[in-house]
Amino acid sequence: MKYNIKDFLFPKITKQYLFRILLVAIFTFLFFSFICLPFRIKGYSMEPTYMNGQLNLCFKLRYIFVKPERYNVVCIRLAGEKVILLKRVVALEGDVVEIKNGTLLVNEKKIDETYLRYSSDWNLSPRKVDKNNVYVIGDNRSVSIDVHKFGQTSINRIVGVPLW
Amino acid sequence: MVKAKHLIVAGVVLIAGIIAVFTFFQSEEAKVKKQFEFIAEKIEKEPNENSIIAAAKANRITELIIEPFKIIAPAYSLSRDISSGELSTFVLLKRSQYAEIFFEFYDFSIEFPEKDTARVNLTASMEGKLNPGEFVQDFHEMRCKLQKMEDTWRLKEIEIVEVLRK
Numbered sequence: 131m132k133y134n135i136k137d138f139l140f141p142k143i144t145k146q147y148l149f150r151i152l153l154v155a156i157f158t159f160l161f162f163s164f165i166c167l168p169f170r171i172k173g174y175s176m177e178p179t180y181m182n183g184q185l186n187l188c189f190k191l192r193y194i195f196v197k198p199e200r201y202n203v204v205c206i207r208l209a210g211e212k213v214i215l216l217k218r219v220v221a222l223e224g225d226v227v228e229i230k231n232g233t234l235l236v237n238e239k240k241i242d243e244t245y246l247r248y249s250s251d252w253n254l255s256p257r258k259v260d261k262n263n264v265y266v267i268g269d270n271r272s273v274s275i276d277v278h279k280f281g282q283t284s285i286n287r288i289v290g291v292p293l294w
Numbered sequence: 295m296v297k298a299k300h301l302i303v304a305g306v307v308l309i310a311g312i313i314a315v316f317t318f319f320q321s322e323e324a325k326v327k328k329q330f331e332f333i334a335e336k337i338e339k340e341p342n343e344n345s346i347i348a349a350a351k352a353n354r355i356t357e358l359i360i361e362p363f364k365i366i367a368p369a370y371s372l373s374r375d376i377s378s379g380e381l382s383t384f385v386l387l388k389r390s391q392y393a394e395i396f397f398e399f400y401d402f403s404i405e406f407p408e409k410d411t412a413r414v415n416l417t418a419s420m421e422g423k424l425n426p427g428e429f430v431q432d433f434h435e436m437r438c439k440l441q442k443m444e445d446t447w448r449l450k451e452i453e454i455v456e457v458l459r460k
Contacts, residue, residue, distance in 0.1 A: 173431060208457055209417040209436040210401025215433075215457070222340070266458065281458035 175268030217266035
């Protein structure tokens with residue numbers, strides 16, 4: 131069969147063509163709703179790993195069979211998925227988290243945080259992570275501890291991981 | 295044969311009917327959402343807003359609450375009733391710190407546990423420019439309790455959910 135550019139750009143509206151369009155629309159909707167949720171990063175709490183304004187996809191199937199692990203960057207939902215928080219898991223259930231002069235201690239041991247670029251002067255008294263919770267913090271700790279949103283959250287709130 | 299003119303008239307009547315149904319027979323969910331849209335509109339601030347408009351907006355917000363209006367914020371160990379006067383002062387004070395505010399509510403989950411009572415779970419999003427020019431953004435999950443009075447849904451209680459507990 132011979133196709134020319136006109137047929138490609140302005141195809142005849144046939145039943146088969148409409149069916150294909152419908153299939154593509156359904157697949158796109160399902161893919162971007164239930165598998166990869168598109169989002170734009172607003173804010174500076176994960177810099178320099180993730181910069182303000184970047185586009186990304188939240189892969190929602192990541193934690194179907196496994197639980198989040200330390201150092202995973204995760205997407206945390208609020209009431210729904212229109213606004214999600216991007217944070218890094220630093221401690222798991224049962225761990226004791228503490229920050230001394232900007233150094234993060236988990237179970238009284240300093241953990242390796244190669245992703246940090248900015249120093250901080252944060253101090254946080256020891257606290258235990260509850261069952262079915264994880265402790266998350268952003269990579270940018272150069273801001274005041276009062277301004278930065280971090281802490282423990284239920285793993286049920288984790289919707290997935292950024293795809294890149 | 296049906297004339298094109300008749301088809302057009304039928305189409306216009308159909309569209310007008312749909313609009314009328316949506317306007318006059320709004321579902322209770324739509325009415326609740328509309329109240330939140332109204333609140334967001336009154337919180338928002340345009341640059342160079344004058345003080346009369348600011349006072350009027352704060353006043354309109356307080357008209358949408360039922361006293362005693364309870365506010366719960368576990369992150370700040372806060373749980374108390376506030377009067378409409380206190381709320382008005384608080385709104386005025388907070389808004390005055392910003393040169394510009396964009397406010398929106400998302401992800402509504404609305405339940406009606408009993409007649410004339412609604413429970414709403416939602417996300418509130420605020421982006422603002424502080425008076426020195428610094429850009430600020432904040433998001434909170436909220437659980438709200440509303441009561442219907444004189445055919446208007448009014449806020450009875452707001453709880454700010456602690457999604458991340460330090």
